[in-house]
Amino acid sequence: MKFDHLPPADQILEMIGRIYRFGMTTTSGGNLSVLDDDGDIWITPAGVDKGTLRREDIVRVRADGRHEGLHKPSSEFPFHQAIYRARPDLRAVVHAHPPALVSFSIVRKVPNVDMLPGEREICGDVGIAPYALPGSAQLGANIAAVFAEGKRCVMLENHGIVVGGVSLADAYKAFETLEFCARMEIQAAGFGRPRSLTEAQQALAAASRRRAARASAAPRSDADRRARGARADVRFYPPLL
Numbered sequence: 001m002k003f004d005h006l007p008p009a010d011q012i013l014e015m016i017g018r019i020y021r022f023g024m025t026t027t028s029g030g031n032l033s034v035l036d037d038d039g040d041i042w043i044t045p046a047g048v049d050k051g052t053l054r055r056e057d058i059v060r061v062r063a064d065g066r067h068e069g070l071h072k073p074s075s076e077f078p079f080h081q082a083i084y085r086a087r088p089d090l091r092a093v094v095h096a097h098p099p100a101l102v103s104f105s106i107v108r109k110v111p112n113v114d115m116l117p118g119e120r121e122i123c124g125d126v127g128i129a130p131y132a133l134p135g136s137a138q139l140g141a142n143i144a145a146v147f148a149e150g151k152r153c154v155m156l157e158n159h160g161i162v163v164g165g166v167s168l169a170d171a172y173k174a175f176e177t178l179e180f181c182a183r184m185e186i187q188a189a190g191f192g193r194p195r196s197l198t199e200a201q202q203a204l205a206a207a208s209r210r211r212a213a214r215a216s217a218a219p220r221s222d223a224d225r226r227a228r229g230a231r232a233d234v235r236f237y238p239p240l241l
């Protein structure tokens with residue numbers, strides 16, 4: 001089964017597990033949500049250790065505001081809701097406190113997504129939302145205003161990062177890629193001046209990826225299709241050239 005077809009609670013559990021295990025958020029920090037076809041938002045709970053989350057801990061918030069589950073929804077639920085209202089094309093939101101991106105948020109800079117081929121295509125232009133108290137309606141308004149500009153990766157001043165996607169796998173891919181960019185930039189700046197690819201180099205790489213995508217979309221054998229269909233896997237990274 002495709003990952004995107006798994007129930008929202010299972011998708012959230014898988015992705016918050018990756019984020020926590022990979023040291024990209026703390027026990028109490030970060031929250032993930034998925035908007036389903038009925039307009040309900042599935043979200044990580046408030047006050048539960050991210051390292052011990054179970055399927056039944058995920059909270060469902062109905063479109064009318066009622067919530068179902070063992071816990072209250074994340075205290076950051078208001079900004080998840082504000083993002084979905086500002087961007088009807090988005091169906092999932094990842095928010096976390098990964099160390100490199102939080103470092104950028106503290107100095108109020110945006111990571112460079114032009115240092116390796118493919119990263120700008122995944123992350124797009126990265127925005128930055130002015131600081132507001134976590135959990136406040138003001139923070140939701142600040143974040144939603146940047147999403148409304150068309151951005152899908154938004155740094156939160158002195159806080160962390162929020163990424164939206166057409167699916168949770170899509171949002172996670174951009175989140176992970178942007179944290180990788182931030183780490184590379186910090187490390188590279190320690191012993192030299194990071195250099196960006198030129199527009200021509202980026203265009204060449206994009207053309208190559210389009211050719212590779214067309215080739216991988218070509219008809220396959222029945223056996224190959226069966227093997228692929230049996231795994232709920234997600235391919236997170238485009239091949240680097």
Ligand SMILES: [Zn+2]
Pocket residue numbers: 029030076095096097134159160
């Ligand atoms: Zn946070």
